[in-house]
Structure formats: structure tokens, C-alpha cells
Amino acid sequence: MSDTSAIRQGGNARLTRLQAALVVARRDFIAVLFSRAFFFFLLGPLFPVVVGALAGGIGSQVQREAVSSEIGLAMSVAENESMLAAHAALREQLGGRLPNLVAIDEAADSEGFDAATVLVEQRENFAAIVQGSLAEPELVGTEDQAKRWQGMISLLAATASGNSPSVFPNTRAELVATSASTERGNRVRTAQAAQFFLFLLTMLLAGMVLSNLVEEKANKIIEILAAAIPMDAVFLGKLVAMLGVSLVGIAVWGSFGLAIWGVAGEAITSSGSMDPASLPAPAVGWPIFLLLALLYFSMAYLLLGSLFLTIGAMAATVREVQTLSMPVTMMQLIVFFIAAYTITQPGTWPELLAITFPLSSPFAMVAHAALQDGLWQHALALLWQGAAVILIVRGGSRLFRTRVMKSGNSGQAKPKRKWPGFANTRS
Amino acid sequence: MALGDHKDTGNPAPAGERALAIEARGLVKRFDRTFAVDGIDLSVPEGAIYGVLGPNGAGKTTTLRMLLGIIDPDEGVRRVFGHDRPHDIARIIGYLPEERGLYPAMKAIEAIAFMGALRGLPLAEGRKRGLELLERHDLGHAAERQIRQLSKGMAQTVQLLGTLVHRPQLVVLDEPFSGLDAINQGKLERMIRALADDGTTVVFSTHVIHHAERLCEGVAIIAGGKVPYAGSVEAARDRIPAQVRLETRAREGAWLAALPDDARREGDFFTFSLPESGVELLLRQLIEGDAGILSLAIERAGLHDAFVHIAGEAAARALDADTEAELDQ
Numbered sequence: 001m002s003d004t005s006a007i008r009q010g011g012n013a014r015l016t017r018l019q020a021a022l023v024v025a026r027r028d029f030i031a032v033l034f035s036r037a038f039f040f041f042l043l044g045p046l047f048p049v050v051v052g053a054l055a056g057g058i059g060s061q062v063q064r065e066a067v068s069s070e071i072g073l074a075m076s077v078a079e080n081e082s083m084l085a086a087h088a089a090l091r092e093q094l095g096g097r098l099p100n101l102v103a104i105d106e107a108a109d110s111e112g113f114d115a116a117t118v119l120v121e122q123r124e125n126f127a128a129i130v131q132g133s134l135a136e137p138e139l140v141g142t143e144d145q146a147k148r149w150q151g152m153i154s155l156l157a158a159t160a161s162g163n164s165p166s167v168f169p170n171t172r173a174e175l176v177a178t179s180a181s182t183e184r185g186n187r188v189r190t191a192q193a194a195q196f197f198l199f200l201l202t203m204l205l206a207g208m209v210l211s212n213l214v215e216e217k218a219n220k221i222i223e224i225l226a227a228a229i230p231m232d233a234v235f236l237g238k239l240v241a242m243l244g245v246s247l248v249g250i251a252v253w254g255s256f257g258l259a260i261w262g263v264a265g266e267a268i269t270s271s272g273s274m275d276p277a278s279l280p281a282p283a284v285g286w287p288i289f290l291l292l293a294l295l296y297f298s299m300a301y302l303l304l305g306s307l308f309l310t311i312g313a314m315a316a317t318v319r320e321v322q323t324l325s326m327p328v329t330m331m332q333l334i335v336f337f338i339a340a341y342t343i344t345q346p347g348t349w350p351e352l353l354a355i356t357f358p359l360s361s362p363f364a365m366v367a368h369a370a371l372q373d374g375l376w377q378h379a380l381a382l383l384w385q386g387a388a389v390i391l392i393v394r395g396g397s398r399l400f401r402t403r404v405m406k407s408g409n410s411g412q413a414k415p416k417r418k419w420p421g422f423a424n425t426r427s
Numbered sequence: 428m429a430l431g432d433h434k435d436t437g438n439p440a441p442a443g444e445r446a447l448a449i450e451a452r453g454l455v456k457r458f459d460r461t462f463a464v465d466g467i468d469l470s471v472p473e474g475a476i477y478g479v480l481g482p483n484g485a486g487k488t489t490t491l492r493m494l495l496g497i498i499d500p501d502e503g504v505r506r507v508f509g510h511d512r513p514h515d516i517a518r519i520i521g522y523l524p525e526e527r528g529l530y531p532a533m534k535a536i537e538a539i540a541f542m543g544a545l546r547g548l549p550l551a552e553g554r555k556r557g558l559e560l561l562e563r564h565d566l567g568h569a570a571e572r573q574i575r576q577l578s579k580g581m582a583q584t585v586q587l588l589g590t591l592v593h594r595p596q597l598v599v600l601d602e603p604f605s606g607l608d609a610i611n612q613g614k615l616e617r618m619i620r621a622l623a624d625d626g627t628t629v630v631f632s633t634h635v636i637h638h639a640e641r642l643c644e645g646v647a648i649i650a651g652g653k654v655p656y657a658g659s660v661e662a663a664r665d666r667i668p669a670q671v672r673l674e675t676r677a678r679e680g681a682w683l684a685a686l687p688d689d690a691r692r693e694g695d696f697f698t699f700s701l702p703e704s705g706v707e708l709l710l711r712q713l714i715e716g717d718a719g720i721l722s723l724a725i726e727r728a729g730l731h732d733a734f735v736h737i738a739g740e741a742a743a744r745a746l747d748a749d750t751e752a753e754l755d756q
Contacts, residue, residue: 013518015547023544220528226497227522228545401498
């Protein structure tokens with residue numbers, strides 16, 4: 001006979017909840033990480049980035065060529081040379097704002113040169129053509145181009161005629177980092193960017209939790225897990241595993257982004273698409289802000305993931321899971337919009353509400369970190385969000401036990417037979 | 428009802444003589460307004476092979492799930508090795524659910540080790556023991572193969588080995604014979620006997636009476652969420668008096684008056700329940716009455732007859748239908 005006396009005397013023989021969660025987390029993490037599906041999942045967001053970068057590069061090149069800033073000079077040969085000399089002199093002061101000037105030899109040689117015809121027939125890639133004389137320059141071009149270059153051509157003509165100062169005084173610049181009025185306005189950009197990225201990553205990655213639970217149900221292994229360890233440990237293990245997988249995904253995408261930035265950062269910045277370096281430093285400083293952003297992403301992920309697990313708990317079929325997850329996704333969108341709205345409402349009750357409501361709290365707090373210094377609020381918020389995760393996980397696992405484990409066929413109630421003398425319902 | 432407050436359920440042995448591995452009193456489970464299980468009492472002694480016998484939909488799986496702590500009862504109490512919460516002693520319990528399931532991409536050896544790890548067995552030890560178990564069951568060659576690459580029977584064996592890898596003291600098997608061919612059913616029966624020989628308590632549910640009859644020391648007959656009988660197989664069979672089958676040369680005579688009231692003629696035979704006083708007195712009367720006894724057989728009731736007697740004709744018909752359906756598969 002087995003010796004079970006120690007067990008009978010109250011001795012426990014089980015894993016702790018944390019140990020049990022880690023067993024599940026380890027299995028799920030390895031299984032997802034080394035699956036082909038995850039490889040393609042990682043590639044997924046990179047495709048639009050690569051395609052976007054290529055399209056953007058090509059587009060900006062096309063635009064550069066299409067929207068030419070080349071002005072033709074159709075004055076006399078001497079005046080053309082004067083204009084070119086003035087251009088060279090002013091370039092030091094005005095840099096890229098000056099249009100390129102190209103002398104049109106054909107105009108100097110031909111009496112019948114018609115600038116309008118050249119432009120309409122698009123014989124050359126000119127934005128406009130300057131004709132007339134230095135004293136009375138005439139700019140031929142479309143209304144937009146004429147308005148755009150009129151001032152510059154006047155300046156060039158004046159300089160060429162010697163009517164402008166030959167020496168420009170050097171204006172001393174006294175630079176300040178920011179001003180009180182602009183500091184908050186600038187940091188709002190950082191707050192918005194952080195919120196957006198947090199939301200994007202959470203929505204992109206939290207769905208994995210749902211598909212993981214659905215897979216578990218399909219594999220019919222959930223009952224083995226539920227029999228061996230508490231259901232909340234199963235849920236927690238899955239959340240931790242999927243969070244780990246998500247962080248790997250973020251690390252891969254982040255590395256890819258940094259690599260692209262390293263190679264083509266200058267081009268991206270000059271094309272005007274984006275310039276992350278121009279984002280103002282958050283109130284808590286970049287290192288702490290990035291750490292807080294990572295923690296808030298984790299919390300946002302765990303909160304949404306635990307909610308998705310609860311949905312999985314309530315649903316008996318994959319179709320039900322899909323149907324039920326839609327309202328939660330929509331709710332998350334609303335929550336995000338509320339958190340985004342409160343960026344411009346510091347200290348008001350909407351901000352307090354956004355910080356207090358668990359699902360919007362990470363978004364509101366990451367914005368808070370960008371806009372205001374102080375760390376104790378973040379410690380408090382993280383504790384509160386962690387408590388909310390535990391509460392949702394416990395509620396979800398309870399629902400799972402009561403609603404899904406109904407009968408022998410994975411939650412689909414077997415038809416009960418009615419036996420004479422053994423009624424299934426009590427009156 | 429409190430545990431230890433025993434009513435006579437005809438269990439194999441009183442609690443005082445043999446410690447109970449499982450004890451349940453008045454378990455009730457409702458799903459919506461349907462009673463899946465309605466006041467079940469069970470007592471499973473340590474080291475016993477115990478069957479939960481009933482047709483599909485009778486409440487077997489729900490009962491086992493409550494005993495294991497997968498779901499909680501709405502009413503009643505359960506205790507496994509003295510613990511109210513079975514999860515507290517998960518390391519010494521093994522469970523094979525009715526719905527077989529494994530991760531398809533997992534290797535067989537990893538699946539076994541993982542199931543052991545869920546019960547607290549270190550992964551390295553689980554792999555070592557898993558390989559030993561696989562080799563003992565002629566599946567050593569499949570250790571590194573993915574579950575999806577195994578046949579259904581092999582995958583079922585892998586799952587069973589995963590249930591046993593941590594050497595549990597209580598093994599609960601939900602319809603373990605379901606889906607197995609005759610050879611594998613025989614293997615499983617031998618495995619269950621070997622577990623019991625080592626002192627492991629084995630509880631299994633089945634809708635096939637022969638398995639319970641061949642293996643079990645005790646059974647709980649379950650129908651419609653109720654347990655009309657829980658006790659030893661012998662006691663269940665004794666619920667029906669043994670049947671006497673008598674063949675005589677004489678068709679008529681005064682000796683006929685000696686036959687019990689329930690005697691009925693079936694061709695050349697009389698069939699009746701064995702009198703409480705035995706057959707000696709009856710034999711004397713038949714001989715003195717010159718009945719000319721050609722043959723007399725005393726047939727003890729089988730578990731199937733006991734099931735019909737206890738659970739009723741309808742439940743028995745359902746049980747037979749389930750058995751036939753499985754044989755057809």
C-alpha cells in the first residue's frame with residue numbers, strides 16, 4: 001500500500017501557483033517562438049515598413065524630379081552671368097532655399113525666344129523662366145511658381161545689379177533649450193507618439209493570447225492542465241509566455257527599425273517623413289521614460305490579454321471567441337481615445353478617470369510620464385494595474401471552470417438522457 | 428452531509444479497516460437548470476481498482492472532474508487522501524481525460540516530460556522516466572517523433588504514460604478503453620492491474636460492463652446523475668439471488684408444489700431464484716416426489732444483471748447501446 005500518511009496529515013504535494021505558471025509559460029514560449037507561424041508573424045509588420053520605405057523613397061525621388069526648383073535664365077548673356085554670380089554669393093546665406101538657376105543659351109541667341117511656349121511644351125524641366133533685365137526682371141510661370149519664386153528672383157536681381165548690401169552682418173544667435181510656453185506643447189508630441197505606439201503594439205500582439213487559448217481548446221489539452229494545476233496558474237502562464245513572445249517581437253522589430261535608421265536615417269529625416277530625434281525629451285528623461293513605456297506596455301498587454309482569456313473562457317467555440325472579442329477590441333479603441341483626449345486635460349477628472357480605469361491606465365500613465373516628472377505615481381499605477389490583472393485572471397479562470405468544463409466534450413454539453421426514476425431536474 | 432458521517436453504501440470495506448483514497452458525500456453539480464450530478468456518495472479505498480459504471484451522459488465525467496478539483500461541486504463535499512482541495516496533492520494524482528489531447532508539434536518524450544512537470548516532476552527526470560516507459564511499451568523508437576507523426580493508438584499510449592510518469596498514488600482514467608482495439612484494451616487492463624499491485628488506487632469510468640467486472644473491486648453505478656449503488660462488485664451481484672435451472676424427466680407430480688413461487692417453465696427447464704434456505708431441502712423434496720432430476724445448475728448473477736436490477740431497464744439498454752456503438756467503430 002502507498003504511504004500517504006504525510007499527505008493525510010496536511011502535507012501539500014503540489015507546485016506553487018508561480019511554479020505551475022512557469023511550467024505552462026515555458027512550454028508556450030518555446031512552442032510559439034520556434035514555430036513557423038511566429039516567424040511569419042514577425043515578418044508581417046516588416047513587409048509594410050519595407051514596402052512603405054521603398055515606395056516613400058521612390059515617391060520622394062519622383063517628387064523631387066517632378067516638382068523642380070530649377071529656374072531658367074532668359075536674359076542677356078551678361079545679365080545671366082550676373083544673376084549666377086549673385087546666386088553664388090547668396091547661397092552661403094540662404095542655402096537650399098534658393099532655386100537652382102540655369103542659363104538658357106537658346107534665349108540669348110534667338111530673338112524669337114518665347115518662355116511661355118518653352119514652359120507649356122515642357123521642353124525643359126523648368127519651374128519658371130526669368131526674362132527681361134536686371135532692372136525689370138519678368139518671371140514667367142504658373143501662378144504658384146510665380147508666387148513662390150518672385151521674392152527670391154527680386155533679391156537675386158537686386159544683388160546682381162549691386163543694389164543690395166555686399167556684406168551681410170553676422171547675426172549672433174543665443175540659443176535656449178525651450179521656453180515655458182512651448183515645453184508642454186512639445187512634450188505632448190512625445191506623449192502622443194508613446195501612446196500611439198503602446199496602443200499599436202498592444203492591439204497587434206494581444207490577439208496572440210486569444211489564438212493560443214483557442215488552440216489549446218482545439219488540442220483538447222486544457223483539461224489536462226486544469227486537472228494538474230489551478231486554472232489561474234494556467235492563465236497566468238499563458239499571459240507571461242505571450243508577453244515574452246511579444247517582447248521578443250518588439251526586440252526584433254526594434255532592431256530592424258534601428259538598422260533601417262542606421263542605413264537610411266538621414267534620408268528619412270530629410271524626406272520629412274519622420275524625425276524621431278526631434279521629439280522633445282519627456283519630463284522623466286529618456287531612460288526612465290523608455291523603462292516606464294516597457295512596463296506600461298507589459299501591463300497593457302497583460303490587461304488586454306487577461307480580458308481575451310476571459311472571453312476564451314466564456315466561449316465554447318472558435319466562432320464564439322471571434323464574436324465576443326470584437327466588442328472588447330472596440331472598447332479598447334474607445335479607451336485609447338479617452339486616454340489620448342486626456343493628454344491635453346492634465347489634472348482634470350477625465351485624466352483621473354483614465355488613470356484609474358485599469359484598461360486605459362497604462363496609456364494615460366505613459367503620457368503622464370512624458371508630460372510630468374515624479375515617479376511615485378508610476379509605482380502606484382503599476383501596482384494598481386498588476387492588481388487588476390490578477391483580479392481579471394482570477395475571474396476569467398473561475399468563469400472557465402464553471403462555463404467551459406461542463407461535460408465530457410470540451411464544453412459542449414452532452415445530451416442528457418432521462419432515466420425513469422432518475423430525473424435530471426428537480427421540481 | 429459531513430465526511431465521516433457514513434451511511435451504508437455497501438462499500439468494499441469500512442473506512443475503519445482501510446483508509447480511503449477518495450471520499451465524497453452528497454455531490455451535486457448543476458449546469459444551468461440541469462442536474463448533471465445529483466447527490467453522489469462515493470468511498471474508494473486505497474489500493475483499490477474502482478469503476479464508475481454508467482451509460483454516456485450519466486454524469487461520470489462530471490463526477491470525476493469534481494473529484495479531481497477541475498470543477499467544484501455546487502453542494503456536497505469531496506476529499507482526496509484527506510484533502511478538500513485535490514490540487515493541493517496534484518503531485519500524487521494522475522488523470523487521463525476522456526478527450527485525448529496532446530500538443531501536435533511536441534515530441535513524444537517532451538509531451539511525457541511536460542505532463543510530469545505539471546505534476547511537479549523535474550523536466551530532466553521526466554525525460555529519463557519517459558524514455559524508460561516508452562521503451563517498456565515498445566515505443567522507444569517514437570520518443571523523438573512529433574505527436575502528429577504518431578498513430579492514434581501510439582498517441583493515446585503516450586498520453587497514458589504522461590499520466591503515470593510522476594508515479595502517482597491515485598490514477599483517474601476517464602473512459603480509458605474508449606477507442607482502443609482489443610489488443611490494446613488487454614494491455615491497458617494488465618497495466619491497471621500492475622498499478623494496483625504496486626498499491627496505486629485506480630479509478631476509471633466506463634460504459635463497458637466487462638471491463639469493470641474483470642478489473643474492479645468496487646463500482647459505482649451511475650445513471651441520470653445519481654448513484655443508486657456504490658460498493659463491491661460481489662455485493663452488487665449478490666443483490667440478485669442466484670438463479671436455479673432445473674431439468675426433470677417427469678412433467679407433472681406432487682413435487683411441483685415444492686418449487687418456489689417465482690418458478691417458471693421454459694421448455695424442458697424450470698427457472699427460479701435460489702431459495703434462501705439453499706437447495707438441499709428442495710433436492711430432497713424433488714427426489715422424494717420422484718421428479719427425475721436430469722440436471723440442476725445454480726447460476727450467479729453477473730454485473731450486467733446487477734446493473735439492470737439496480738439502474739433499471741432503460742439505463743441498461745442505453746449502456747448496451749453505447750457498448751455496441753463503440754464496437755461498431
